[in-house]
Amino acid sequence: MPSISEKGKMMPASPIRKLVPFAEEAKRKGRKVYHLNIGQPDIPTPEPALKAIREMDLEVVAYSHSAGNESYRRKLAAYYTSIGIPVDHHQLLITTGGSEAILFAMMTCFNPGEEVITPEPFYANYNGFAAAAGVKINPITSVIENGFALPPVSEIEKKIGPSTKGIIICNPNNPTGYLYSKEELYQLRDIVNKYDLYLFSDEVYREFCYDGKSHFSAMQLEGIEENVIMLDSVSKRYSSCGSRIGALVTRNSEVINTALKFAQARLSPPSFGQLAAEASLDTPPEYFEKVYDEYIHRRDFLVEALNKMPGVDCPVPGGAFYAIARLPVDDSDAFSQWLLSDFEYKNATVMLAPASGFYATPGLGKQEVRIAYVLKIDDLREAMKCLEVALKEYPGRTV
C-alpha cells in the first residue's frame, strides 16, 4: 500500500471537529449536546437570501466566472466602499468560503518552507491551509491576562527571520474575541513596511464589534496597500455558513492575477451560494441591529456565568462571538472528551473546543477552552448549568 503524504500525516485534526465522533456517540445515547464548539450561529439566515434561493430560476446550473459573478463582485465592492474600504470589483475574487480565500492567499504569496507569523491562540484551520501550502506558522503568544491583546512589537520583531514572509491576523479575533485597536494596526503596519511582509487580515467578524468600539480594517492602512490581503466570508455576517461564499480582497493586482489562476483551476465558486450572498447585501439594517443586540446579550450572560464559577476566568471579548475561558481542569482536551463520553446532567452535556488546538506552541492552552456563544440564551443557560456541574464532578478538576 503506498504511503500517505507527510503533510497529511503531520496535519493536526481540527480542535473544532476532532471530538465529533464522541458527540455523535453521546447523541446516539439520547443525550442533548449543546454545541459551543463551533461558530455555527442559530441566527436565521436573512430572508432576502432564502428568498433568492427559493425563487431562483436557473434552468442550467452552470459554472460562473472563476472570480465570481460580476454582478455580485460589483455589489460586494460597493458594500466595502460604503463601510470605508474603497475597492472595485477587479480587486476581489469570490471564493468558496473564507476557507478558500485563505488557501489561495497562502498558495499565491508563500513558498513551501517560508514562515508566517500569527498571534496565538489562532483560528486552528490556518494549520490546515498552511500544511497544504507547506508554510510554517510561527506563533507569537498572546495571553489571557490582558484579554489576548496584540503582543508588543518588540516580541513580534524577534520572530522575524530570513524565511518570514507575512503576518496573519484575525480581527475581531477567532478564537479570543479580541478586537485590535487602530494603534495596534498601525504598529503592524510599521513592521509590515519595514520587513516588506504580506499582511493577511481575516475580517469575517468585522460587523461584530461591541462596547461602542468600531472596526478598523487593515485595508485602511495607508502605505502598505500592496501588502494587505483581506479575507472575508458571508458565513457569519449573514449566518450563512453552508453557502460557502467568501472573498479575497486586495489592491495588489499581481496577487489577484495569480490567485485567479488557482481559482480557474477549480473553475468557479458555488452558484447557489452566490445567489444567496448577493441577495444578502439587501438585508435590512433592522436584521443586524437585532442580531447585534442578541450577541451582546449572549456574551454578557456567558461571561458573567463563567466568571461566577469557582476557578474559571473568562476575559470579556470585544468582538466576534467567541470567548476563551480558563477552566480549573488538568487538561481541557481530556475534560472536553469526558464531557461527551462520561458526563450528563439532566440527560444533556456540552461540547467545547479545547484551546490547545488553537496554539502552535506545545503545552499552551491546556486549561483553556474556546466557547462559541452561538446559542440562544435559554440554551446557553442550560449549557452553563451543565458546565458548572461538570466542573464539580470532573475527576481531573484542579480547584
Added chain:
Amino acid sequence: MPSISEKGKMMPASPIRKLVPFAEEAKRKGRKVYHLNIGQPDIPTPEPALKAIREMDLEVVAYSHSAGNESYRRKLAAYYTSIGIPVDHHQLLITTGGSEAILFAMMTCFNPGEEVITPEPFYANYNGFAAAAGVKINPITSVIENGFALPPVSEIEKKIGPSTKGIIICNPNNPTGYLYSKEELYQLRDIVNKYDLYLFSDEVYREFCYDGKSHFSAMQLEGIEENVIMLDSVSKRYSSCGSRIGALVTRNSEVINTALKFAQARLSPPSFGQLAAEASLDTPPEYFEKVYDEYIHRRDFLVEALNKMPGVDCPVPGGAFYAIARLPVDDSDAFSQWLLSDFEYKNATVMLAPASGFYATPGLGKQEVRIAYVLKIDDLREAMKCLEVALKEYPGRTV
C-alpha cells in the same frame, strides 16, 4: 512589495479560461460567441434538483458534516453500488466539485517533489492542483493517430522512477473523449501493483460512453483496492456544474481519514449544492436517455462536419463530450485568439480551447484544439460554419 510564490508564477493559465478576456471583448463588440471551449453543457439540470432548491426549507444555512451530509453519502454509495461499484458511505467524502476531490487526493497521497504519471493530453486543471501540492506531472504522450489510446505499458514503465507515486487517468477522457478498455485498465492495474502506486481515476464522464461500449471503473480492479481513488462529480452527469459537488471515493481508509482532515479545515461542502445533488439521484431514467441520444447526435454531427473541412482531422471520441481536432493552422493558440479578436462571420465567432495547454511536453498540441460538443445542433451547425470560414481566412493557415 513582497514577491509572489514560485508555484503561482510557474502555474500555467487554464487553456479553457485564458482566452476569456478576448471573448468578453468580442461580446462587447456585439458578437455572438459559440462556447466550445468549456465543458459547460446547455442541457437542463434535472427537475428534481431544481425542485429541491426551490422548495428548500432551511432557516439557518448551516455547515454540513465535513464529509458531506450523511443522507447524501448513503444515497450516493447506494448509487455506486447499483452500477457495480460496491462502496459504503464511509468510503467517500463529498467535495466541493470534482476539483476539490483532485486537490484532496493529491495533498493526501503525494509529497512535494513526487511525480505522477498521466497520459497527455490531460485535463489541464490537473496542473493547478499539482502546482498547489508541489507535485510534478510526468506525461506519457498519447497520439491522435490511434485516437489517443493508452500508450503501451512498456512506455509507461520507462517513465517510472524513484519519485513516481501515482498514475492519474480520466476515463472517459477529457480532453480526448477516449474510453479506456477493460484490457487497458488491467494493464494499468499490473503496473500499479508492481510499483505500489496510487491510481487516481477521474470518472466524471462515466455515464457518457457511446457505441455500445460500457464503462469499466478502476474501482472494479481486483487486487489494488487500497491503491485506487475514484474522483467524481455531479457537474456533467446532471448538468449541474455550478452546484460544485463532487466526491472522493476509495476503499483505503487511511486515505479517507487523512483527506477528511483537509476537508475539516475547509469546514464543509456547499449546503445548497448537496441538496440539489442528493435530489438528482432521483432523476428518472428518461432524462439520461434523452441526454445520451442528444450527445451522440451532437458528436456525430461535429465529427462529420470537422472531418469534411480540408486539412482537419478529428478521431471519433468514444465517450465524454469532447473531441480533439487537428487543424491546418500554424499555431492553435494564435488561431483561437484570432477567432475572438479578428474574425467574425455573420457577426459571430467560435471560442475553442487550444490543445497546447493540455500537454505537459512543450511543443505538442500546437495544431490541435479541444472542442466541447455541449451546444445544441443548431448552434453547433453555426459554429462549424464559422470555423470553416475562419480556417479559410486565417493568415496562418497551413493548407
